[in-house]
Amino acid sequence: MTRPFMLVLALLVGACATLGTGSRLGGEWRAVDINGVPVSDTRPITLRLEDAASGNSGCNSYSGPFRLTSRQGIQFGPLAVTRMACAPELTDQESRYLSILRSVTGYSFYSDGSLSLISEDGRAVRLRRP
16 A cells, blocks of 8 residues: 555656756757747747746747646746847747747657647647757
């Protein structure tokens, strides 16, 4: 009876931990498309996953906590975002990106190594290593 309890406890603790150095999720990512729409080449959208999430949303910098919730589950906490003014198309793209990031519940990897962050309503951001 103790052994199954310890296994469940270990899985729960591991699921809520931040990324280890060997994690496939850790490090720098660059957005390729937002819900199927290619990202503008003008200013890259980046995501860095280490002890916290941070990056550039195409116009502004952002940072905040994240946690792994299950084998392929991830959630981002409140994000602090700078408030610089940008061209309307960059502001719109940034808004779509941050909206998805704030509601992400899962992720998956593609065979080409790219990463998809998937929101609870099915919208997604696809990222690749720079």
